[in-house]
Amino acid sequence: MILRLRPGTPEARVTALVEHLEAAGVRTSRSPERGRPIVATVDKVPSELRASVVAWPEVEAVVDPVGEWRRVDRGFFDGPTVVDVGGVPVGGGSICVVAGPCSVENPDQVQEAAAIARRSGAQLLRGGAYKPRTSPYAFQGLGREGLHLLREAGDAHGMPIVSEIMDAAQLPAFLDHGVDCLQVGARNMQNFTLLKSIAGARRPVLLKRGLSATIKEWLQSAEYLAAHGCDEVILCERGIRTFEPATRNTLDLTVLPLLQQWSHLPIVVDPSHAAGIPGLIPPLARAAVAAGADGLAVEVHPRPEEAKSDGGQALLAGELAGLVADARVMAAVTGRHLASQLPLPSAG
């Protein structure tokens, strides 16, 4: 149950309400919303207690989430959440493009990929340093060195960086290199130990949808992050496993209008992993923006044929520029706009 109090409710009354609930053994959670106080009950509320609380004059509305989440529910925040990733806003009418190579491979490759991403209009640089590969014999990433190279490339091109974390033990390396957004990959979406461990790191988290995760399971994972201190969560739809073998996954755009009803969190779409085929990525990206995506995550590589991972789905420079141009038009038609790039660092 989420209690939306009237704007301007005195703090003393909010505290009284919270104490009333907690005295009855019901834990509560306060919204970071500034416009109005919002209180969610964590535990099940007995019907008599519910009736008494709802009758408080300060309670303007009561929202019952459709799932077992509280803080990520639409009713827990008045507006859409805008996540600040190193100065780039994600959500709230501002659309971002996260681009970069699947894996950081060497200094030249990541610098070239960053230059392409920047020139094409992307705001954020992505790149994997720790890679969750299906085969234990496949390239596993450069680890800490990869984060270092990604940080250098991001700094050189004025782009905050996003990289996937697979294990809580890697967190110090991510913090040491100032990774602006921690990505939790599809395979770790329900690694609750990892989610709890990184939630306190005070970094935005890009939470990819699990390969076969339902939308409710996905939001439950986002709630894990929020419940443990991280309200800056970006959801990322990257395709789900279905009976269809023609594409790597099936991009589920249904999540966009549905999650906008269920949650206040921004949603980014990754058409690269969904399709697995470069030619399908631009139309899927256009569809995603048209359907309300707050951002796009795409892979780009200066020489896809030499890529150590997922080269087959990487875009070339010209293709990425076209995708970003299309996204700009689709955003404008739907009354939104592409986020601005951060200024380039001064030469001196």
Place this chain on the structure above:
Amino acid sequence: MQPQHRNHLSFLDRALLNLLEERARLAREAGGPGPANLEDLCARATGDFPAHALREVMAAVEQGCAAAVARQGGQS
């Protein structure tokens, strides 16, 4: 005019406005109204919208974007 036609035209007008807003925003960010590519655009105007009208529209677009850039200059 039938209501659905009126609705469709209103939708397109809003979309045009949104695109113009985006163009002005981008021009402001770039610090100039940007290339109009007028001849190229007019060469593409082979549909219902006549090229001479397109020229007038684009002249107004450039003027509007230049005003957005100038306004920013005045603010900074």
